[in-house]
Structure formats: structure tokens, C-alpha cells
Amino acid sequence: KRLIKYARDKDLAIAFRATLELADASDGGDKDAIAALLRLVGRETELNDVAPYAGAVLLGKLAALRHDKARPILYQILEDENERARLAAAEGLARLGDEAALAPLKRTLDDAASPNRVVAAVALIPLGDYSGYDLLTEKLADPDPGTRRLAARGLGDVGEKDSVAALRPLLEDADWTVRVATAVALVSIVGLDPTVLAQASVDWARSALDSEDWAVRQAAAGVLGDMPEDDAVPLLAQALLDPKPDVRRAAARSARKMKGTEAARTISGAVLAEADPEVKADQVRALGAIGDAVALPALQELAEDPGVLGVLASGSRIAVGDAAGNDRLVVAIADPRVGVRQAAVEASVLADNPMVVPTLSTGIRDRVFDVRFASAEGLAHYQADAAAATPVLEEALAKKDLSLQGRARAAMLAFGQTPDAGATPGQLLDSPDPAVRQSAATEIAAMPWDQARPLVRRMLADPDAGVRGRGLDVVETGAPGQRADAVKLYKGVLDDADATVRAKAKARLSRIA
Helix, strand or coil: CHHHHHCCCCCHHHHHHHHHHHHHHCCCCCHHHHHHHHHHHCCHHHHCCCCCCHHHHHHHHHHHCCCCCHHHHHHHHCCCCCHHHHHHHHHHHHHCCCHHHHHHHHHHHHCCCCCCHHHHHHHHHHHCCCCCHHHHHHHCCCCCHHHHHHHHHHHHHHCCHHHHHHHHHHHHCCCHHHHHHHHHHHHHHHCCCHHHHHHHHHHHHHHHCCCCCHHHHHHHHCCHHHCCHHHHHHHHHHHCCCCCHHHHHHHHHHHCCCCCHHHHHHHHHHHCCCCCHHHHHHHHHHHHHHCCHHHHHHHHHHCCCCCHHHHHHHHHHHHCCCCCHHHHHHHHCCCCCHHHHHHHHHHHHHHCCHHHHHHHHHHCCCCCHHHHHHHHHHHHHHCCCHHHHHHHHHHHHCCCCHHHHHHHHHHHHHCCCCCCCCCCHHHHHCCCCHHHHHHHHHHHHHCCHHHHHHHHHHHHCCCCHHHHHHHHHHHHHHCCCCHHHHHHHHHCCCCCCCHHHHHHHHHHHHHHC
């Protein structure tokens, strides 16, 4: 409320600063923040005396808040005759992860006569373009302290160990702001050591799991699967005993990324004692995803359950090597209970074995759309029976649910088809609803990497931590063999405002750095 009040101040300098802070603190679509920004956009001429090219800055904030007209105007400013205006627009777009900023920033960087080359070099870094590295190193010796400070900051963002020797002398710089910027840069570079990254993630999770706040414990449980498994399994055991079911569910879901026998043994011991049915189901899913045969006795016992749990356990039995689980799925897909049929479809995907395709081909003819659609997604997973699945996917594209459309488009991509209907990932990312923006991840992960990368950048620059987290998931699953790109993308969120996003990025970067 205080920021909203100051954003209306008669002093434009005060109003400008308050409005920018309000925008940074607001979620996408926030009416108060958007209204404050639009008020100042209408006074752009006056504002230029306070902050040159303030209009482009305000438009960048509006675009971050998902105002539908802001981004197109920024694109127009990229063609402005004034280089500083173009640069301001490009900087705003770069902070949003929009690769439309690449070309104008590169032009400025490559123009030897431009006074804005260092600014362009730094603005390119969030877009994974380090072509200004040599210039930044050179500018550490610039007579202007502001230039030295900016160059040091940029080298810290790049994070190359080779720059340490060039940065060290600036720890004795005559200007204290340069000394501080240099120290921060050096700490950032040292912190990129894989051992340091992994330990930072482990230390945070260990501390967070002891928190009195269950939401903090839940967040920590959710990153265990990203950590080195030797460190993660003891913490997994702790999280699976947490008094809060939400924490135990988060631990089970995260454990699906683990592959070791000890993780499977830990969950096998917990699942038989678990009282909460939803937690129990997530633990069964985790055992299937881990795929270790040590879980088979527990899964065989759980498969005797006459309901959904037994069906899921049967799918996990197949995943750990026991084909006998398939008999239960064949029966379950014809069960009169919709929930059991849905579980049969989910278990068929969990099985990760093409022997279950006949079950999915039965589900595609179900009278309930949700069962048919899940079966179509399952067939796409196995790239089987596209002729039967495609009409169901096209039916989903015709529905108003944007998340459903995104899932349908992703399934069609898995079949090698090019969807020509439904909301595109770019359109989903423009939504003011974070849940809709998160849903874009499914299709983005199925796209060729050169098409997916610009969209992933936008996700990692999103104001919502949930969207950024899903963006990290796409980097992990959608960029196989793209180590250089993955490293740059993870680096960009190592200092994220959200502790969970930071921990995930550090743990994942430690594995590939």
C-alpha cells in the first residue's frame, strides 16, 4: 500500500522509483502495478528529464507483468533511430529472456564507435551470449569507475575461472564500489565449483528440513532428487517421516529422479507403513520411476489392494522387471470405476514397457474423455497407434482449457505431427495466470532444442517461482547433449530470489559443470 501511495507522488522521481519497486514486487496481471506503470507511460516526455528512456524501462516492467500491449511496443522500439532507446528496449527484453533482444545488442557490441558497448555486453549475458567477454576483461582497466564496476559485474555473471586473475587487482581499486563489485564477482565465480554448488544445495536442504515451517520443509523435500544421491538418501528418509503429509508427498515426488538401490530401499520401507493414501500412491509411483528390483516385494504386496493403489503398484511392478503386473492392468482398464480406469492408464505409462500398449488402445475408446485423453498421451509416450490417438488429441485442442491444449500439442509433437490448433507455448507464456504459463513446459520439453531454448529463457525469467522451477525441469529433460546451453541457463538462476529454485539450479549445475 505504501508503494501504491508513493507511485502517485507529485514528484516524478519519487513516483518513478516507487512504481518500479511496485512492479518488481507484484505478480503478473496485478492491476495496481499495471495502472501505476501506465500513468507514468503517459508522462514519458516529462519523465525523460528524470530518467532518460524511461518509457522503454516502463514497458519492460509492463511486459513482465503480462500486459498484452507492452512487448509488441518494445519490439517496435528495437527499430528506433536512437541507439540508446533501442538499447533500453533490448535490455528490458533481455531481462525477460526474450531473444528478440539478441540482434540489436550484438549490433551495439560490434560497433566500435558506440559508447554503449559494455552495457550491451552485460545485457547479452542473460541470453547466454558471452561474446562481450574480451571487451569486459579489457574494460577492467578503463579510467571510468562506473565502467570498471559494470565490467566486473559482467565477468561475475559469466562465471569463467579464467577471469579471476584479471579481476583480483581490482580488489585494491581506488573506488570502493569497484572493490565491492569485484569481490561479489569473485565469490560468484568460486561458487561455481561443482563441489561448492552441490554442498550449498545439501546444506540448505538439511537446514530447511529442520524448519518449524512445514512449507519450508516441503520445499526442501522437493529438491532432494536433484542432489547427489549419497547426500540425498538420508535426507529422504527424514522427509518420509515428516508429520506433514504434504512434505512426505514432495519427498516421494522428488525421489522419482533417483535411480539408486538405497533410495528404492528407503521408500520401500516407508510405503508399507504409510497411512495417507495420497502419499502412499506417490511413493508407489516413485518406486516405479526408480526402477530398482529391491522394491519388488513391497510392490507385490501393495498390488493386492483392490483399488487404485493396487493398479498403480502393478504398473510399478512392470517397471522394476515383473511382467506379471500387466495382467492387473488389462483387467483394470475395463473396470466400471472411472478412477480405476484412469489409474490403469497412468500405470501403463509408469510401467515404461511397450507390453502395456494394448491397455492404452482399449482406453482410447473409453466413454469418459479424461480416460481417452490420458490414453492418447500414453500412446504418444510409446509412439504407438497414432491413428487412434490423433482424433482424441484434436478433440482436446478444440476445448477452451489452455493447459489441456498444451498437453495435446506436446503429444502430437511426440507423434511427429505439427499441431495447427490450440494455444502455442508462446501464447501460454503471455498469460497472466502462472498455472497456464507453467503448462507451457509440457510442449516446450517436446520441441527441438533450438526452438525450445528461447521459450525456456522466458520461463526462467518469469516473475513466478513456480514457472521458473518448471523451466529448470525443461532444461533437465529437454536439453540432452546441450551441456553448454544448460550450464548458461542454470547459471542465470543461481542467485534466484526463491530458495528452492536456487537449490535446484545449484544441484543440477554441479552434476554437469
